Amino acid sequence: MSVFEVFVSAIFVNNIVLSQNLGQCPYVGCSKEKGVAIGMGSAVIFVTVMATMFTWMAQKYLLDPFELGYLQTLAFILIIAALVQFVEMFLKKAIPPLYASLGIFLPLITTNCCVMGVTLMVQRDELGLMDSLIYAFATGAGFLLALILMAGVRERLETCRVPKAMQGTPIALIMAGIMALTFMAFKGMV
Amino acid sequence: MQRFIQELTKGLWREIPPFRVMLGLCPVLAVTKNASNGLGMGIAVLFVLVLSNAIISSVRNFIPKKVRIACFITISATLVVAVELLMQAYVYPLYLQLGIFVPLIVVNCIILGRAEAFASKNPVHLAIADGIGMGLGFTMSLTFLGAIRELLGAGTLFGKFIMWEGFEPFTIMVEAPGAFICLGLILALMNFMTHWQIKRRNESTPFVLLHASQMPSCGGACPGCSSGQNKG
Numbered sequence: 001m002s003v004f005e006v007f008v009s010a011i012f013v014n015n016i017v018l019s020q021n022l023g024q025c026p027y028v029g030c031s032k033e034k035g036v037a038i039g040m041g042s043a044v045i046f047v048t049v050m051a052t053m054f055t056w057m058a059q060k061y062l063l064d065p066f067e068l069g070y071l072q073t074l075a076f077i078l079i080i081a082a083l084v085q086f087v088e089m090f091l092k093k094a095i096p097p098l099y100a101s102l103g104i105f106l107p108l109i110t111t112n113c114c115v116m117g118v119t120l121m122v123q124r125d126e127l128g129l130m131d132s133l134i135y136a137f138a139t140g141a142g143f144l145l146a147l148i149l150m151a152g153v154r155e156r157l158e159t160c161r162v163p164k165a166m167q168g169t170p171i172a173l174i175m176a177g178i179m180a181l182t183f184m185a186f187k188g189m190v
Numbered sequence: 191m192q193r194f195i196q197e198l199t200k201g202l203w204r205e206i207p208p209f210r211v212m213l214g215l216c217p218v219l220a221v222t223k224n225a226s227n228g229l230g231m232g233i234a235v236l237f238v239l240v241l242s243n244a245i246i247s248s249v250r251n252f253i254p255k256k257v258r259i260a261c262f263i264t265i266s267a268t269l270v271v272a273v274e275l276l277m278q279a280y281v282y283p284l285y286l287q288l289g290i291f292v293p294l295i296v297v298n299c300i301i302l303g304r305a306e307a308f309a310s311k312n313p314v315h316l317a318i319a320d321g322i323g324m325g326l327g328f329t330m331s332l333t334f335l336g337a338i339r340e341l342l343g344a345g346t347l348f349g350k351f352i353m354w355e356g357f358e359p360f361t362i363m364v365e366a367p368g369a370f371i372c373l374g375l376i377l378a379l380m381n382f383m384t385h386w387q388i389k390r391r392n393e394s395t396p397f398v399l400l401h402a403s404q405m406p407s408c409g410g411a412c413p414g415c416s417s418g419q420n421k422g
Contacts, residue, residue: 018366019366020220020366021216021219021220021366021369022216022220022294023216024215024216024218024219025214025215025216025299028212028215070271070274070275071271072293073267073270073271073274073293073296074264074267074268074270074271076293077263077267077296077297078263078264078267081260081263110259110263110297111263111297111299111302112297113216113294113297113298116293116294116296116297117290117294120290120293120294121290124289124290163378164381164385165378165379165381165382165385166378166381167381169212169374169377170374170375170377170378170381171374171378172374173370173371173373173374173377174370174371174374174375174378176370176374177367177368177369177370177371177374178367178371180365180366180367180370181362181367184365184366184367
């Protein structure tokens with residue numbers, strides 16, 4: 001598949017939130033304001049790409065040669081947790097402005113299924129390193145898009161009169177359902 | 191003993207995840223395409239939750255506060271590896287069906303959420319009771335949601351066709367949008383029932399209301415999203 005196709009596929013057709021149902025907690029939890037959504041989304045892109053790179057190498061050079069494939073889950077989550085911690089410390093020290101905008105989201109990403117999910121999917125599909133990184137970036141971009149769209153909808157929703165029982169999470173979930181329905185229209189593009 | 195039963199039963203209705211406490215949404219939405227997948231996922235989570243609660247609670251006094259999250263993740267990841275191996279050995283078709291959602295139990299908010307909110311503060315027997323209760327509640331919810339989606343989306347229940355002749359299935363219910371809409375409607379229905387009960391009895395609320403805007407979407411206990419640690 002060409003790079004363009006990978007992007008279209010990961011952002012629109014197989015959007016990680018709306019069609020694969022991963023990363024729901026931040027999708028419902030962090031989509032109240034657009035600023036927060038953009039911060040969270042960018043941090044996810046950044047960490048997903050980094051995590052994919054490191055876990056890919058760990059799988060290829062550590063787990064496979066020693067036949068430790070069954071430890072994949074354990075190894076990956078530890079790599080992701082350590083990586084997130086390290087990136088946070090590095091950004092704080094080296095690039096303070098970036099830390100100011102992304103920093104608060106970093107600790108929350110360790111348990112984001114989006115990151116872990118991408119690293120596992122890359123292994124399942126046996127992609128090469130470059131393909132994996134492109135795929136990880138495109139998936140992160142899809143997450144960002146879904147988050148921004150949802151934040152936009154929810155900002156409008158604040159001023160609407162929603163039935164009492166539907167307020168808050170129920171209406172957000174139904175909105176997400178309608179959005180997923182729209183994204184289904186992209187099926188067949190790739 | 192009374193406390194034990196109280197902790198055991200609170201997960202079954204009063205704080206049933208994921209309806210009352212929004213924990214671990216990803217598997218809830220993704221694997222409930224049919225009732226048997228939901229049941230399998232629920233049992234896997236139940237297994238991990240009970241054991242991780244028990245272990246974390248028994249070592250809670252040795253873990254330094256600063257690295258507790260990393261310790262919790264390591265413990266639950268080890269248990270998830272065990273579940274993966276067990277599933278590969280005994281229920282391989284189900285393991286293939288659930289796919290990457292089995293390893294993703296590690297990052298399920300419900301495990302870390304209960305570890306942080308309950309197991310790290312309470313003695314072992316209460317933590318086990320909490321794990322069993324919450325796990326059973328989660329299994330019930332997943333099976334329930336899976337059954338509704340399977341019934342409407344394919345006309346079957348646990349793989350057996352039970353709708354009337356000529357029933358046209360709503361294929362949308364077994365796709366991703368159906369999950370969101372179904373869960374949203376169930377939550378709304380539960381809120382509605384709670385409001386109605388309060389109005390009828392005219393007494394103070396026995397439940398946590400989900401619609402309250404200050405209620406974080408995932409109980410606030412999980413370190414995986416902003417509502418837990420900062421208000422965004």
